[in-house]
Amino acid sequence: SQPTKISLQLHPYGKKRKLMLTRDVTAVQLAETMRRDFVANVSHEIRTPLTVLSGFVETMQSLELSPEERHQYLGLMSQQAHRMQTLVNDLLTLSRLEGSPAPGQGEWVSTQELLDHVVQEGRGLTQAISAAAPHRIEPLDSPPFWISGAKSELISAMSNLMSNAVRYTPGGGLIEPGWRLRDDGCAEFFVRDQGPGIAAEHLPRLTERFYRVDRSRSRETGGTGLGLAIVKHVAQRHGGRLEVSSELGRGSSFNLVLPPTRVREAEPG
Ligand code: ADP
Numbered sequence: 001s002q003p004t005k006i007s008l009q010l011h012p013y014g015k016k017r018k019l020m021l022t023r024d025v026t027a028v029q030l031a032e033t034m035r036r037d038f039v040a041n042v043s044h045e046i047r048t049p050l051t052v053l054s055g056f057v058e059t060m061q062s063l064e065l066s067p068e069e070r071h072q073y074l075g076l077m078s079q080q081a082h083r084m085q086t087l088v089n090d091l092l093t094l095s096r097l098e099g100s101p102a103p104g105q106g107e108w109v110s111t112q113e114l115l116d117h118v119v120q121e122g123r124g125l126t127q128a129i130s131a132a133a134p135h136r137i138e139p140l141d142s143p144p145f146w147i148s149g150a151k152s153e154l155i156s157a158m159s160n161l162m163s164n165a166v167r168y169t170p171g172g173g174l175i176e177p178g179w180r181l182r183d184d185g186c187a188e189f190f191v192r193d194q195g196p197g198i199a200a201e202h203l204p205r206l207t208e209r210f211y212r213v214d215r216s217r218s219r220e221t222g223g224t225g226l227g228l229a230i231v232k233h234v235a236q237r238h239g240g241r242l243e244v245s246s247e248l249g250r251g252s253s254f255n256l257v258l259p260p261t262r263v264r265e266a267e268p269g
Pocket of ligand 1: 153160164165168169193195196197198206207211212213214215218219222223224225226227228252
């Protein structure tokens, strides 16, 4: 959050000079509004699954259910519990990223290792949510290089981008993840998809906590609305940024860009 600006001004009043203290409260007010919005959002996100969950509990207490019905209800209840778990995990990840110092140099990791990891995750996810028509996840085959940073954070950011591509692209669609070195020396992890694309007016707000373009699609596929906020934080903590390009009806490309200082082309000794 922005620091409060305190400005001291010396004003001449007649012969005497008085010290006036003016405090710029707008930054404080803005931070307070954001905090309140955040708490309201979190409460709402937790209340929804809780309401559904307690509804099922009451139904099960008051009705004689067949074993099939019991099974079905318990499945739905477990889904809601899982949803709350995911939300709490994402909240903790975000608060850890916001509250701890940036990772510094960290360790050197091969882009091949990182890529293999998220490709495997993506394939697992598409089998789980789209078994009838799994996505084709085709990683870009390029020479590996090494990047430095907090490995777990980088994996978490890459996983979020991969999972979004799988969750928003219709089954069977093509998803192309990969690492590449850009002409400006930056490293870039990209995920291109053939999903619905995102209208330009939404792009600047995507990394806001709980901002969703399509609320019901996000919910259906277990979204928390925090994924891209996590990616943005990880990028910034590594001196980088998140770039998004998208065309409505054609697909999107999410790019995690890291500065040249974090890149080695040869294996660091
Ligand atoms: P969520 O958990 O809702 O997916 P995110 O922060 O990861 O939250 O993403 C924010 C919103 O951005 C999503 O709700 C969705 O509307 C949009 N979005 C993210 N990735 C994609 C994508 N690959 N294709 C289309 N829309 C996307």
